Amino acid sequence: MVGAGFLGMEVASACAARGIPVTVVDADRPLERVLGGYLSAAITARASASDIRFVQAAGFATLTGDPVNGVLLPDGTELTADLVVTCAGEVPCTDWLAGTGLADRLGVGVDHACATAVPGVFAAGDVTYLRSDGTRPDRRTPFWSNAVAQGRTAAASALGLPPSGPSQDDYFWTEVAGLAVKIVGRLPLIGEPAMVQGSVADGRALLSWNHADGTATAVAYGLRKPVAALRGLAATSSPPSP
Numbered sequence: 001m002v003g004a005g006f007l008g009m010e011v012a013s014a015c016a017a018r019g020i021p022v023t024v025v026d027a028d029r030p031l032e033r034v035l036g037g038y039l040s041a042a043i044t045a046r047a048s049a050s051d052i053r054f055v056q057a058a059g060f061a062t063l064t065g066d067p068v069n070g071v072l073l074p075d076g077t078e079l080t081a082d083l084v085v086t087c088a089g090e091v092p093c094t095d096w097l098a099g100t101g102l103a104d105r106l107g108v109g110v111d112h113a114c115a116t117a118v119p120g121v122f123a124a125g126d127v128t129y130l131r132s133d134g135t136r137p138d139r140r141t142p143f144w145s146n147a148v149a150q151g152r153t154a155a156a157s158a159l160g161l162p163p164s165g166p167s168q169d170d171y172f173w174t175e176v177a178g179l180a181v182k183i184v185g186r187l188p189l190i191g192e193p194a195m196v197q198g199s200v201a202d203g204r205a206l207l208s209w210n211h212a213d214g215t216a217t218a219v220a221y222g223l224r225k226p227v228a229a230l231r232g233l234a235a236t237s238s239p240p241s242p
């Protein structure tokens, strides 16, 4: 597996669950870029205990063989495999928009109303990125719930109606080594969580990270927790009542 992001970790977990030996190669620590060091360490430990092997390369891996039968790492190490899967990042498909002024290298830039740079044209979903407003950088959120929220907003905007809710929805989920993780709120998660209920080591915990704007990011780690409850927790950085 080349790439230790969400998709790479999910495919590796599926292999391990079927008893297929799997090695995950990445230049970064698993999921660290999006989830931060705390959850990266916890999830990596769990995945390692499920016989998923990790190799952190000093740089990008290169595919070897024709047909492909392995990868070459920058230090000269060559790993061979019956099957090589790459989950090394997705790129919005915008070739078909060439010449329209709608897309650049990040995708189709939109604002909070899902309006593009071209008047009267609106866009939603993975192909988009939220344009910088001066207070934060350009931002892509290629998740299912976000595509739904943006779809609603884009439709309302096209009809000249006010949006029925926010155009961004920071909820997503994943499953690694049999552990379901649900997250509501901004990423990445820097440092230690402000609140931990339960035990990460035992694979059942509710965690939250506070942000300067008074919101939080809430994480149900191996814990059954309705998304509405996580949304409530993420709406405020104050600790929940016991």
Ligand SMILES: Cc1cc2nc3c(=O)[nH]c(=O)nc-3n(C[C@H](O)[C@H](O)[C@H](O)COP(=O)(O)OP(=O)(O)OC[C@H]3O[C@@H](n4cnc5c(N)ncnc54)[C@H](O)[C@@H]3O)c2cc1C
Pocket (backbone or CB within 6 Å): 007, 093, 096, 124, 125, 126, 127, 142, 143, 144, 145, 147, 171, 172, 173, 174
């Ligand atoms: C393997 C995988 C696992 C995922 N798991 C999760 C998850 O657990 N949680 C989560 O929140 N998100 C997950 N995602 C991301 C989620 O699937 C996307 O965020 C979501 O599907 C985006 O919706 P969309 O409508 O923008 O794009 P898509 O679902 O990609 O739909 C775009 C559609 O447009 C069509 N299309 C493209 N170009 C053209 C054209 N020129 N003309 C006509 N049709 C065109 C495509 O064929 C496609 O059917 C996952 C993605 C993948 C690939």
